[in-house]
Amino acid sequence: MPDIFDAYFAQQVINGISLGLVYALVAIGFTLIFGILNVVNFAHGEIYTVGAFAGLLLIVGAAPPLLAVVLLVMAVGAAAGVGLERLAFRPIRRFSDEASLKSRAMREATLLSSLAVSIVAREVMAHVFGGEMRIIPQAALLQDVITLGPLTLTNGNLIIFGASVVMLGGLQFMLYRTRVGLSIRAVSNNVLGARHVGIDTNRTIVATFAIGSSLGAAAGILVGLYDGNIYPYMGFAPGIKAFVAMVMGGLSSIPGAVICALLLGVSESVATDFLSSGWKDLIAYGLLVVTLIFFPQGLFGHGRERV
Amino acid sequence: MALLELTDVHVTMGVQEILRGISIAVPERAIVAVLGGNGVGKTTLMRAISGIYGITAGSIRFDGQEIGNTPSHGIVRHGLAQAPEGRQIFGTMTVRENLILGGITVPQGEISGLLEKSLELFPVLKERLNQKAGSLSGGEQQMLCIGRALMAKPKLLLLDEPSLGLAPKVVKQIFDLVKRIRDEGATILIVEQNAKAALKVADTAYVVEGGKVAVEGKAADLAKDQRVIDAYLGGAAHAKG
Ligand SMILES: Nc1ncnc2c1ncn2[C@@H]1O[C@H](COP(=O)(O)OP(=O)(O)OP(=O)(O)O)[C@@H](O)[C@H]1O
């Protein structure tokens, strides 16, 4: 039994926080969309991959500073999210009354249409970029080592931490202080009420996809540069983990999803102390099963606000 | 010319024609009541005016412009806001956020002034600004619902059964406020099951039956109309008392 207070443990917690923050950024997209439409967007993992590839092309093509890369990737992610909504969600949303916006038929249809878009997007990327990992220019990698006493960090840890805190803070600001954000929360809470006050629900849904997707895409490029590899299937695992975090968090609670994502990231990272890394995915599924059995509403799902 | 004019409006939901040629006129600065039994299509009418439902035939003119089949967010911008059936407040959001959302169609700079005016009309909401709207009492929720609609600076305020499920004292309070809102310059179209209270404040009234207007006239005359008394004012017993 390893001493759990040793430096190795602290190291794993730090790595786990980075991992968890990435899951959180991806989970927010799921959560926002679930809040507003009651559907799981299966193509969200592909947005993450699109973000990573968009960033890679930018770096290889123009080598702009990291901040510019992240901002441009977020813009690409937002555009991809808007396109996804047009392609997989809007055509099925034919009726505009409140009953059909969150109906079961709608849920099942968009489940399949978003899954279809995700498969096509993934295969197209595999075809264009090749199935294997891409080499990232050394200078762009976020792997500069920083030693803090017994701990070894990389600048990637710090950048992911900083970027996530800024993005999560920005998101909260947006949801609570801006008209777009208030509209998103209003549509999530009561579609009919939202329409009566004069909110354009379609525009609000598009904004939700844009915001959620920009965060997912940013996560993709940050992880690509931190891990040092970018490949067409890279969105799958974080997509599943973020989905688990969303379910654990109560499906449509952002704070819940963020906390559960961190919990998941740290558990996975620390578990490599005890388990070989091939088993670490089991943690997410284990937590999911435990949550569904003992907390069917999610750990934070009860009586909380939806977004 | 009336502020709002419905001419031969038809609305079909699914295969069922709910409104079969309704014509209603709401003159400027009037209070007009629409009465009718359960399921005759009063809420359908209100939703058609607000652009939640489309109309299949006829015309809805507001302030001289055709607004039939305009989407709801366009309707509110025309100056027509509704306190809908079931209130439809944002229960998980605060009272303040609900009110701010009511003003989502007006320029940002006017919000704080409008908020002050709404709170003056509904002082109970003042102490509850930071409370979740879902935790308010039924009467308070109805006030929030009307206050939220007023945040849009409507020329015409639509009220769908504002008295539903409220104690008589609160009903009176709400109807007093309705009169006050009219006196301050708005026009009001109100749907009510509580015909007695509605006819007391209204100038004119319509009774809807089978998707059409069955009776219309001055509210005072309708209150004496035997058919209306029998059907909506508790019959003979009420007429005597
Ligand atoms: N979205 C809808 N789809 C199908 N039918 C509907 C829909 N909305 C209303 N209806 C039907 O239209 C009819 C009129 O409903 P509406 O809600 O307008 O009645 P109402 O006069 O407001 O009744 P109440 O006094 O009970 O509020 C009802 O038979 C109802 O079932």
Ligand SMILES: [Mg+2]
């Ligand atoms: Mg009704």
